[in-house]
Amino acid sequence: MDLETFAPGSGGLAPRAALRSDAPSLDLNGTWRFRLSPTAAVPDDFAQPDHDDSGWAELPVPSHWPLHGHGSPAYTNVVYPFPVDPPHVPTENPTGDYRRVFDLPDGWSGGRLRFDGVESFARVWLNGHELGWSTGSRLPVEFDAGPFLRPGRNVLAVRVHQWSAASYLEDQDMWWLPGIFRDVTLTRSAADVFVHAGHDGRRATLSFDGPGLLDLPELGVAGLEPGVEVTVAAEPWTAETPRLYQAVVTLPGETVRLAVGFRTVSIAGGVLLVNGRPLLLKGVNRHEFHPERGRAVTYETMREDVLLMKRHNVNAVRTSHYPPHPAFLDLCDELGLWVIDECDFETHGFGQVGWRGNPTDDPRWADALLDRMRRTVERDKNHPSVIMWSLGNEAGVGRNLAVMAGWTRDRDPSRPIHYEGDWSCEHADVYSRMYASHAEVEAIGRGVEDPLDDPALDARRRAMPFLQCEYAHAMGNGPGGLAEYQELFERYPRLAGGFVWEWIDHGLAHPRHGYAYGGDYGEPVHDSNFVVDGLVFPDRTPSPGLLDLKKAFEPVGFAFGDGVVTVTDKHGFAGLAHLTFTAVVEDEGLTVAEFPLRVPAEGGEVKLTGLAELPGGGGERWLTVRAVLADDQPWAPAGHEIAWAQTPLPPATGLDGEGGGAAPGAEGGTTVSPEIGPDVGAAGSTAEAWAGVSRAGDLVVLGGAAFDLATGRLVRLFGHDVEGPRLDLWRAPTDNDRYGGLEADWRRLGLHRLTHRIDAVETGGGGLTVRTRVAPAATDLGLRAVYRWTATDGGGLRLAVEIEPEGDWPAPVPRVGLAMALPGGVERVTWFGRGPGEAYPDTGTATRVGRWSATVDDLQTPYVYPQENGHRADVRWAEFTGAGRAFRVVGEPVFGLTARRWSTAELDAATHRPDLVPGDRVHLHLDLAHQGIGTAACGPGALPAYELRVRPTTFTLRFTPS
Structure with a gap:
């Protein structure tokens, strides 16, 4: 049967470009009649025009039927959800029958039925006549409808099978979602045009293939014939300067319009070039996804994606792992993104069986793979944003790659070919890898990577540019190491950059779970939350990872020296003329001065004068410089921040030459008010005085705090009932901790179930000392932790924690810090440190030193799969307020801060x-x-510099009432 054939389809017309035509067309999207059957063995009498479908359900097109109550979604990353036995498929094969009645306009004759995307096998009837069948879910197919159209009422019937032989070619990391999920159109357009618009940095050339005559009035081109090349005075197209010209091609019966961008992609000396200049890709991998609509994305969603990318300094997209909706590429042309356009092809699951039977190396699949490549190239060949063709993803190696690459080079020699799955790069023009470490990327940049066994292939590969088609996996909390990768990309010309995996969390809206991932629909085989690995959350809210990526991708660099800031232009094409620069001086997070910077158009050194004379409160001072858009751009308004940097300044001398007073949070001049003082006895009354420490029953009173006499635990702080603090090594594992194996190491060590033994509670010397041993059961590893509490002026407290490890700790630990609990009435935190968002040792480059404020609830980062989050770094002081009370924690010098309304154990669970x-x-x-x-x-x-090993240390904090 056709479902189990190696052929790509039957009855389809030759693929052609996606074009804007004035030929009549009829939009067939909307509400269709729908029936779902559990198997493919269903009579096809539904295709007859008089079939009674009144008892059927209704289903919108475009859409996926599992998202409308018909069956369920399923997620796998690598494995196939059915036995690997090509080309056979399961008998249990959900089959959707669609019917659409439409009226043909008067005078209509001829036409094509176009389906832009159907997963995974579609058979089509018009008025009871079978037009053909098609596979290639993310690719268009057209059928000749002319002979079977009727005046007035027409009936279109489509049968869609979820599983077919083609499913073996579509094992991409995403939800399995069958249905007609892209547009359906009846069109009388038959045009196919291939415009060639090149630019070498000095001059532009224009020609085209296809029938008709081409006009481009803005450049004085009129009546250009096919195959004739002319030189024109065109500005180049780049992602930074997306200059488009509107061309018109007049053909018999229709006129088509194209947005033409002039640019040339080339490779020289192992460097990727556009218009003769080196190109550095600052990219992301983008699946099409919406939490309610799946891959049936709207134009508004596509535009939102492009705008978000541009606003976060992303300049490139790899269309993982299939061609996107054609409107997305229109947006990339218009707003400016470099694109690697990837064929709808992946056979990753064959890796589970040793690549036996892999279609990539089976000649029976050659026609199907070539068909997919042809449909990709022909549809998208006129887009200036598309600078490379990709043969597919994670499909191993084999002879069919040569078939695909050979045809593509013949059809379009102007674009390099990409494919990562064969590291020998036998059929590719660029050397591409996934998730190579920083060390390996540096070796490749230097040209000293490990050689291939074949000297000829090795020499060929060493002459290629290198890119990471996937890196910095953005799953959950992370990714870490972005800045270090970017520094390498910018240092070595051979490195063409890369594409972070990936753009969006694929969490499907779910009534109970909020967002669902693999296993939430009862799938027997799934990959859990591995589908939730994006830089934006499902609702397209930027994650901290996207903010860090914006910082890493900044196209402007700043370096501070003695009284100067050096500004470096990192654009490839645009320069700095579209930006304005400002500087802000803050004292303890409060602005004391703001002024413009006059930066040369090419960048350079800018003097900073008079900073020491600015007034201030005598606190810690920071200078922040910013580059912002000078004028509105199509993708962001004037004032949108492009880049920034900070540097500390010496303390202010003040207007009178003296310091400006005590820094906020400093000791001195603070009194304990009665309403926030400790609710215990005072020394000299019923309490027993102990050299600065007093006793009230079972409590020890010190400063504005009270401690349990038996355990030394703090129980009352400035009027608040508290618990702790005590040493803590555990965090709710991140996705990187879990999947990378650290969580397993930590649980084997028992770090999630530490015991705290009290060895001594001592008073004397005006303070309280608590000696403990902190250790997990079933091991002789442990930490000696000594807590030394002393009183400070104004009723405050100073805590010094001395930590001494015992034993040979075999792995890094999650955290070293103190955990305590406050009353629920604490609602807001104000802090001076890095913010406003979260930061960890190798993340948080988007955070800057300042004074910030947030509710406890707003401090949380809502990862779809809950995990460690919300840590604020390098905090100098933090003030906690609520229920009419406040207190402050001050670092000596800094600390990390996390506050949440659930415990680590609850977050972990x-x-x-x-x-x-x-x-x-x-x-x-x-x-x-x-x-x-x-x-x-x-x-x-994490890089070695960011690993946390236990070692002897002292950690000091001060607690003061506010």
Whole structure:
């Protein structure tokens, strides 16, 4: 049967370009009649025009039927959800029958039925006549409808099978979602045009293939014939300067319009060039996805994606792992993004069986693979944004790659070919890898990577540019190491940059889970939350990872020297003329001066004068410089920030030459008000005085605090009932911790179940000393932790924690810090440190030193799969307010801060956002250090510099009433 054939289809017309034509067309999207059957063995009598479908359901087109109550979605990353036995498919094969009645306009004759995307096998009838069948889910197909159209009422019937032989070619990392999910159109357009518009940096050339005559009035081109090349005075198209010209091609019976961009892609000396200049790709991988619509994305969603990318300094997209909706490429042309356009082809699941029977190396599949490549290239060949063709993804190696690459080079020699799955690059023009470590990327940049066995292939590959088609896996909290990757890309000309995996979390809206991932629909085989690995959350809210990526991708660099800032232009094409520069001086996070910077158009050194004479409060001072858009752009308004940098300044001398007073948070001049003082006895009354420490029953009173006499635990702080603080090593594992293996190491060590033994509670010397041993059961590893509490002026407290490890600790630990609990009435945190967002040792480059304020609820980062989040770094002081009370924690010099309304154990146990239910306490973490984040969910772990090893240390904090 056709479902189990190697052929790509039958009855389809030759593929052609997606064009804007004035030929009549009829939009067949909308509400269709729909019936779902559990198997493919269903009579096809529904295709007859008089079939009674009144009892059928209704289904919107475009859409996926599992998202409308017909069956369920399923997610796998690598494995096939059916036996690997090509070309056979399961008998249990969900089959959707569609019917659409439409009226043909008067005078209509001829035409083509166009389907832009159907997953995975579609058979089409018009008025009871079979037009043909097609595979290639993310690719268009057209059928000749002319002979079977009727005046007035027409009936279009489509049968869609979820599984077919073609499913073996579509094992991409995403939800399996059958249905007619892109547009359906009846059109009388038959035009096919291929415009060639090149630019070598000095002159532009224009020609085209196809029938008709071409006019481009803006450049004085009129009546250009096919195959004739002319030189024109055109500005080049780049992603930074997306200059488009409107061309018109007049053909018999119709006129088509094209947006033409002049640019030339080339490779010279191992460097990727556009218009003769080196190109650095600052890219992301983008699946088409919407949490309610799946891959049936709207134009508004596509535009939102492009705008978000541009606003976060992303300049490139790899269309993982299939051609996108054609309107997305129109937007890339218009707004400016470099694109690697990838064929709809992946056979990753064959890797589970040793690549036996892989279609990539089976000649029976050659026609199907060539058909997919032809449909990709022919549809998208006129887009200036498309600078490379990709043969597919994770499909191993084999002879059919040569078939695909050979045809593509013949059809379009103007674009290089990409394919990552064969590291020998036998059929590719660029050397592409996934998740190579920083060390390997540097070796490749230097040209000293490990050689291939074949000297000829090795020499060929060494002459290629290198890119990471996937890196910095953005799953959950992360990715770490972005800045270090970008520094390498910018240092070595051979490195053409790369594409972060990936753009969006594929969490499907779910009534119970909030957002669903693999396994939430009862799939027997799934890959859990590995589908939730994006830089934006499902609702397209930017994650901290996207903010860090914007920082890493900044096209302007700043370097501070003695009284100067050096501004470097990192654009490839645009320069700095479209930007304005400002500087702000802040004292303890409060602005004391703001002024413009006059930066030369090509960048350079800018003097900074008079900063020491600015007034201030005598606190810590920082200079922040910013580059912002000078005028509105199509993708962002004037004032949108492009790049920034900070540097500390010496303390202000003030207007009178003296310091401006005590820094906020400094000791001195603070009194304990009665309403926030400790609710215990005072020394000299019923309490027993102990050399600066007093006793009230079972409590020890010190400064504005009270401690349990038996355990030394703090129980009352400035009127607040509290618990702790005590040493903590655990964090709710991140996705990188879990998938990278660290979580397993930590649980084997028992770091999630530490015991705290009290060895001594001592008073004397005006303070309280608590000696403990902190250790997990079933091991002789441990930490000696000594807490030394002393009183400070104004009723405050100073805590010094001395930590001494015992034993040979075999792995990094999650965190070293103090955990305590506050009353639930604490609602807001104001802090001076890095913010406003979260930061960990190898993340948080988007955060800057300043004064910030947020509610406890707003401090949380809502990862779809709950995990460690919300850590604020390098905090100098933090003030906690609520229920009419306030107190402050001050670092000596800094600390890390996390505050949430659920415990670490509750966060650790949660698997979806709704699992996190606020309790009656605020759980506060005051950290000395954290383990780095890395990208070990897929790729390398944290760099050695960001690993947290236990070692002797002292951690000091001050607590003061506010």
